[in-house]
Amino acid sequence: MTARRLVVEADGGSRGNPGVAGYGALVRDADTRAVLAERAAPLGKASNNVAEYSGLIAGLEAAARIDPAADVEVRMDSNLVVEQMAGRWKIKHEDMRRLALAARELCSARSAAGGSVTFTWIPRADNKAADALSNDGMDGRTIDRSYAAPDAAPGAAPDAATPATSATTTVAEAPVEPRQSEPDLTPPTRVLLVRHGVTDHTLRAQLDGRGGGDPGLNTQGREQASDVARAVRALVGRDVRVVTSGLYRARQTGAVLGERLGVTPTADDRFDEQGFGDWDGKSMGQISARWPDELVRLRTDQTYARPGGESHEQLRERVLAGWHDLVAAGGTTVLVGHRKPFLVILTDLLGIAPEGFWRLALAPGSLTGVEVWRDGNAVVSFVNRTDHLGD
Structure with a gap:
């Protein structure tokens, strides 16, 4: 039997680096492109890299709830996270090591269940959905949405998804520092x-x-x-x-x-x-x-x-x-x-x-x-x- 294929798109951001941070992630069916889950949450004050790793972990956890044995392709516009998770670049900072270890444990669990995880770098323009969710996180919103996959019938809309009757959808406001909307005008x-x-x-x-x-x-x-x-x-x-x-x-x-x-x-x-x-x-x-x-x-x-x-x-x-x-x-x-x-x-x-x-x-x-x-x-x-x- 052919293993199910999922795609995780993840991102994270920080307004200040470090500053007001949040992450976002979604899971798609690789064949229909339907969105099966969306996640976002604020992180308080953190760096871009910590936020990006947090988005990765959230995406892997969401994929595990959908199918722990599926083959998963992770797509991110963070070359740093992709290269580090692929083992080609070292991880210097302790907070990133901790998060990378948590992500690798999720990958190992999937491998033990018969699935796989691969990592692909994509341009920022191709990661807009995850970026939008990460901005929701930076704005103080926590999102936990799950959807039922539509039938992959000919002519079906590739990005369509139907809310699952047993799924939970949570959008909660969390206290967060004011958004830094003004540009930094101090001398560079x-x-x-x-x-x-x-x-x-x-x-x-x-x-x-x-x-x-x-x-x-x-x-x-x-x-x-x-x-x-x-x-x-x-x-x-x-x-x-x-x-x-x-x-x-x-x-x-x-x-x-x-x-x-x-x-x-x-x-x-x-x-x-x-x-x-x-x-x-x-x-x-x-x-x-x-x-x-x-x-x-x-x-x-x-x-x-x-x-x-x-x-x-x-x-x-x-x-x-x-x-x-x-x-x-x-x-x-x-x-x-x-x-x-x-x-x-x-x-x-x-x-x-x-x-x-x-x-x-x-x-x-x-x-x-x-x-x-x-x-x-x-x-x-x-x-x-x-x-x-x-x-």
């Missing part, structure tokens, strides 16, 4: 991302990650650093700090910037380039000829690392830890670093899935502008600006 944290100037390794397309040869700027790279310094001076005031990665080429570029701006740069090795292990110093031509499958895997498998190197997951964890500290400091910062760490920051801010990681261009000596507000909103003002080079 401004960060100017500056990729270092070129080295001989750059021109030869050789990998030069942390733990490698740590090359310095060549003549062209030093000229690019001077060009960058002039451009940055025109974009920022004197109340600015300069932070560089711990690698020599970034520190050299940062030193030129610091001199131009009248500040002393500080180095933070959390923004170092990815460690490529035994591939450091080798050209992309050599790598693609000798290790073509491994090269594809490094680009697509978040957990894959070369011997002595780092996986993308490890890179992401350390870079975002540094980024969160930098943003929390406020003010204006010029961050001098490398392509992959900057791609980690930008894809996290923009919600870009891992497969879209390489679609952003960041040339040596380029400038990228970012603004982040205390309520978690962010704007990428410009990317890969290079018009100042060679002036």
Whole structure:
């Protein structure tokens, strides 16, 4: 007998991150698309990630009440939750670990009953129903609705559902903080991302990650650093700090910037380039000829690392830890670093899935502008600006 198939759509949100939070989830019949259950509830003050995990748990619990042995596909627009539940990304925060464990226990119970759970990332535009329910939760409403599935007859409306005679429908108001409807008008944290100037390794397309040869700027790279310094001076005031990665080429570029701006740069090795292990110093031509499958895997498998190197997951964890500290400091910062760490920051801010990681261009000596507000909103003002080079 073919197992029943269900779809869980889940979401969560926080107005302030952390702030007024709530979650929403619904369960559909995978074949008819009929909505079988809806859930929403407020969480008080919590982060986006906690709210998203809470929505996931509510959706899995609702699916368990419908059919504990069905095959379930979970669809969420949170790449973080999907990747962590798939085991490809580590879970750093204790509150998220606790919620992830509860979700995994629900998945294990389903597996023991003969069913399965898979996770799929979807764009935010495709998760509107769960998003609407999560907003109900943030507005202080608790929703627990169950429906009887309509017959999957030809021509039946795919989203139609009939209230079950034995089902309960609860919509309760809960005390909640006033909704933050006004935008955060306080000054944002401004960060100017500056990729270092070129080295001989750059021109030869050789990998030069942390733990490698740590090359310095060549003549062209030093000229690019001077060009960058002039451009940055025109974009920022004197109340600015300069932070560089711990690698020599970034520190050299940062030193030129610091001199131009009248500040002393500080180095933070959390923004170092990815460690490529035994591939450091080798050209992309050599790598693609000798290790073509491994090269594809490094680009697509978040957990894959070369011997002595780092996986993308490890890179992401350390870079975002540094980024969160930098943003929390406020003010204006010029961050001098490398392509992959900057791609980690930008894809996290923009919600870009891992497969879209390489679609952003960041040339040596380029400038990228970012603004982040205390309520978690962010704007990428410009990317890969290079018009100042060679002036």
